[in-house]
Amino acid sequence: MHPQRRAIPAGILFGRTFLRHPRMLGSVVPSSRFLISRVLRPVDWPRTRVVVEAGPGVGTLTTAILDRLGGDGALVAFEMNHTFVSHLRRQIPDRRLVVLHRTAADAETALAERGMGAVDLLVSGIPLSGLTREARLELLEGWRRLLRPGGELLVYQFTRSALPDLRRIFGRVRREFEPLNVLPAWVFRCHAP
Ligand SMILES: C[S@@+](CC[C@H](N)C(=O)[O-])C[C@H]1O[C@@H](n2cnc3c(N)ncnc32)[C@H](O)[C@@H]1O
Numbered sequence: 001m002h003p004q005r006r007a008i009p010a011g012i013l014f015g016r017t018f019l020r021h022p023r024m025l026g027s028v029v030p031s032s033r034f035l036i037s038r039v040l041r042p043v044d045w046p047r048t049r050v051v052v053e054a055g056p057g058v059g060t061l062t063t064a065i066l067d068r069l070g071g072d073g074a075l076v077a078f079e080m081n082h083t084f085v086s087h088l089r090r091q092i093p094d095r096r097l098v099v100l101h102r103t104a105a106d107a108e109t110a111l112a113e114r115g116m117g118a119v120d121l122l123v124s125g126i127p128l129s130g131l132t133r134e135a136r137l138e139l140l141e142g143w144r145r146l147l148r149p150g151g152e153l154l155v156y157q158f159t160r161s162a163l164p165d166l167r168r169i170f171g172r173v174r175r176e177f178e179p180l181n182v183l184p185a186w187v188f189r190c191h192a193p
Contacts, residue, residue, distance in 0.1 A: 026127030
């Protein structure tokens, strides 16, 4: 008989994975509940059915999104780290959630492969400052094409370095700041034209 494996607490799993992949994670702890509620507060949930999450980590925002999403909604999460992918698949058994072990830069292709149409909401916590400018612009252009007209992109970051590129691709960008997070974070809100 196999001894039963106990799940590692999410915060410890996150910190341990950060020590191995600091650039990929960009943060030593998951987002705080203050940042999560600031990111998700402006969303028009009754009009939101298809959601993409880039970089769910241990699923702190993922579960908050699922709590707000309707029963016929779909959430496709892109995560590069295989430890997090296994954790999410094991810990969040929700038929609306699909966790893909792929870069969020593949979102357009991956959704087309699944026959999924335009996306209402894309939420991203991936560290955009770690990408080259060329890769960042390509990623953001792909995300803009993925969103339905009027669809929303919510990006949270520790710096404002991605702001000029967000403006270049989306035009107007609304900004908010959340001090109650390690580290304090900016939330950028953009709409697809
Ligand atoms: C700052 S952590 C955010 C984790 C979680 N969303 C939160 O708010 O606590 C960034 C996450 O993005 C993932 N990541 C980094 N680059 C990625 C990419 N190109 N595509 C998908 N996930 C990525 C990392 O593995 C990590 O889980």
